[in-house]
Amino acid sequence: MSQLAVNLPGLQLKNPIMPASGCFGFGREYSQFYDLSTLGSIMIKATTVEPRFGNPTPRVAETTAGMLNAIGLQNPGLKKVINEELAWLDQFDVPIIANVAGSLEEDYIEVAREISKVSNVHALELNISCPNVKTGGIAFGTIPEVAKELTKKVKEVSSVPVYVKLSPNVSNIVEMAKAVEAGGADGLTMINTLIGMRLDLKTGKPVLANNTGGLSGPAIKPVAIRMIYEVSQHVNIPIIGMGGVQSAEDVIEFFYAGASAVAVGTANFVDPLVCPKIIEELPALLDELGFDHISECTGRSWKKNEKLAYHRA
Amino acid sequence: MIRNEECIVLSNQEIAHNIFELTLKGELVQQMNEPGQFVHLKVSGSVDPLLRRPISIAKIDQENNMFTMIFRAEGNGTKLLAQKKVGDVVDVLGPLGNGFPVEEAKAGSTALLVGGGIGVPPLYELSLRLKERNVNVIHVLGFATKDAVFYEEKFSELGETYVVTVDGSHGEKGFVTDVISAQNLSFDTLYTCGPTPMLRALEATYPEKNVYLSLEERMGCGIGACFACVCRTQDDPTGYTYKKVCTDGPVFKGGEVLI
Ligand SMILES: Cc1cc2nc3c(=O)[nH]c(=O)nc-3n(C[C@H](O)[C@H](O)[C@H](O)COP(=O)(O)OP(=O)(O)OC[C@H]3O[C@@H](n4cnc5c(N)ncnc54)[C@H](O)[C@@H]3O)c2cc1C
Ligand SMILES: Cc1cc2nc3c(=O)[nH]c(=O)nc-3n(C[C@H](O)[C@H](O)[C@H](O)COP(=O)(O)O)c2cc1C
Ligand code: FES
Numbered sequence: 001m002s003q004l005a006v007n008l009p010g011l012q013l014k015n016p017i018m019p020a021s022g023c024f025g026f027g028r029e030y031s032q033f034y035d036l037s038t039l040g041s042i043m044i045k046a047t048t049v050e051p052r053f054g055n056p057t058p059r060v061a062e063t064t065a066g067m068l069n070a071i072g073l074q075n076p077g078l079k080k081v082i083n084e085e086l087a088w089l090d091q092f093d094v095p096i097i098a099n100v101a102g103s104l105e106e107d108y109i110e111v112a113r114e115i116s117k118v119s120n121v122h123a124l125e126l127n128i129s130c131p132n133v134k135t136g137g138i139a140f141g142t143i144p145e146v147a148k149e150l151t152k153k154v155k156e157v158s159s160v161p162v163y164v165k166l167s168p169n170v171s172n173i174v175e176m177a178k179a180v181e182a183g184g185a186d187g188l189t190m191i192n193t194l195i196g197m198r199l200d201l202k203t204g205k206p207v208l209a210n211n212t213g214g215l216s217g218p219a220i221k222p223v224a225i226r227m228i229y230e231v232s233q234h235v236n237i238p239i240i241g242m243g244g245v246q247s248a249e250d251v252i253e254f255f256y257a258g259a260s261a262v263a264v265g266t267a268n269f270v271d272p273l274v275c276p277k278i279i280e281e282l283p284a285l286l287d288e289l290g291f292d293h294i295s296e297c298t299g300r301s302w303k304k305n306e307k308l309a310y311h312r313a
Numbered sequence: 314m315i316r317n318e319e320c321i322v323l324s325n326q327e328i329a330h331n332i333f334e335l336t337l338k339g340e341l342v343q344q345m346n347e348p349g350q351f352v353h354l355k356v357s358g359s360v361d362p363l364l365r366r367p368i369s370i371a372k373i374d375q376e377n378n379m380f381t382m383i384f385r386a387e388g389n390g391t392k393l394l395a396q397k398k399v400g401d402v403v404d405v406l407g408p409l410g411n412g413f414p415v416e417e418a419k420a421g422s423t424a425l426l427v428g429g430g431i432g433v434p435p436l437y438e439l440s441l442r443l444k445e446r447n448v449n450v451i452h453v454l455g456f457a458t459k460d461a462v463f464y465e466e467k468f469s470e471l472g473e474t475y476v477v478t479v480d481g482s483h484g485e486k487g488f489v490t491d492v493i494s495a496q497n498l499s500f501d502t503l504y505t506c507g508p509t510p511m512l513r514a515l516e517a518t519y520p521e522k523n524v525y526l527s528l529e530e531r532m533g534c535g536i537g538a539c540f541a542c543v544c545r546t547q548d549d550p551t552g553y554t555y556k557k558v559c560t561d562g563p564v565f566k567g568g569e570v571l572i
Contacts, residue, residue, distance in 0.1 A: 014513070021552040022539070022540075023534075023538070024538055025537065025539070025540075028537075029534070029536045029537045029538040029560075030536075030538065032536075033314055033315075033317070045540075051552050051553040052553070053545075053552070054540060054543070055541075055554060057530055057531065057541075057542070057543065057544070058530075059531065059540070059541045059542075060532070060533045060539075060541040061496075061531070061532050062362060062364050063365060064361050064362060065319075065360040065361050065363055065434035067363060067364060067533065070535065071539070071541065074540045074543065074555070075555075077553075089481065133457065166430070215362055217360070218360045218363070246360075264364070266533075268534065268538070269364060269365070269533045269534040269538075269539060270355065270363060270364065270365065271317075271355075272317060272406065272534075272536065275487065295466045299326075
């Protein structure tokens, strides 16, 4: 097991695999399939101060090797998340990363302050990148100065380390990453979904009631890899990578790009057991590739003078 | 309990134009206890199509670990499913959701089962179960055209059966609601599955009856985790109250959710 253990700010993980926010609810459904304590961590569904109903349906549409979603951050609100969901999750031996969302700066601050006090919340994931809400969210995620300021304010009130979730819907992701690092972010999570659209062949109209939605799944993996590759060379904080991960091989590729842990989103819908399967398969894959520990893989794509991994082949 | 299992194809036949009857074998049949539940099928081992497809359970045979589905080959996923051969495996997640409550129909009472198109299949197992409980069953089955009609005989063996086609090419002409009023059908409990306009019309016509409707919605996970399939409730139409079609449904009591 120690082959997989990783330490990140606030997070001592038995393995670097965790379900991505919004793709795992608050864990209850998946606990029917396996013991959630096998996971490295759980990124829970975005939480806002007040409950949110979200967008009208259809909220999802399939695309080639991917899907679009426009859920609209539906969640039961801060109070219920703390009293019901986080309390329920406390029975498992797994650190939680709480995904914090909002429309206004005050919303983020309030959620961050309160949720970071909960004992099983070991880190926050500041969601400044949701493409499916009309206000807030996205502006915080596309203007470096605004993102930096928000990060700073959330850091001031948070009792645990703060990771900022970056949007791929920007022209310069390195600039965004540097800005939130300057704002005091302890780590980055990337990438959130790419904005996309599908039109119905018969009606000619958008399939999603929200018109546009966030693209996720295997289709976005190359974009995620490229962005992590670029960002990891320009910041000194760790990255939790995500975007289309389905297998142990994908996880290693994210590490090579520069990630220090990996989250699995859409793949949970296809195979509810995907996370434990990946965790189980990783040690043999590391052995095969000649690594003693998974952290040796981080940044391999750009690090100079590393011994060639494949020496045992 | 929900299971994830590779089930084996026992048969897959086209029983009407583009309508396939697929029978699978697997241990998870032991978990299937209610008519109206559905399964989530992975139709290909590749990433395209990526998502599972929700399909209703049409017949359960627990003794032989077999269950049957009836589906229309329409888009990418269902077309691939139509190509499955005897002996192939299909990755099945299920059974999912809450089905039709058979205990709501008392022995000796009459249940009206109304289906539209690919909403007809789950009514078959329902009808079998109701018959077992000595409930009189009347079926009204609506289809687009004659070549889309299926299971007319099978339903007729269980009870009075009316078939309706939109173009009148088979059975009565018009919509299911036309036949119910023209035939003056009387009943105690109404169970229905089919296109939303049909469900809406039935719910509005029989507000005083015991009505159960099976809904369809686009799904992501099928198990309640992604919030793709939510609908609003009638007593809180603009608030935060919601129901998930995949886990709270797909069958709801009339008057419960906004359709
Ligand atoms: C609870 C439930 C039970 C169902 N039972 C049956 C059944 O017994 N027989 C049958 O033929 N069909 C049934 N359907 C509809 C069936 O799921 C769709 O026809 C099927 O998903 C279409 O897939 P496709 O690959 O042909 O179409 P595509 O257009 O390629 O599908 C694209 C995406 O849209 C989704 N989608 C498309 N149409 C529907 C729809 N009507 N409802 C939900 N999702 C849809 C697909 O699942 C997929 O994610 C049921 C749907 C639900 C929700
Ligand atoms: C249905 C759905 C809901 C999501 N909800 C959230 C959310 O609430 N907060 C968030 O930060 N990201 C959310 N995401 C984005 C994922 O966490 C992840 O960043 C993205 O889907 C890429 O990973 P994947 O390709 O493995 O799914 C959601 C994604 C999906 C598909
Ligand atoms: S389909 Fe995911 S919650 Fe219903």
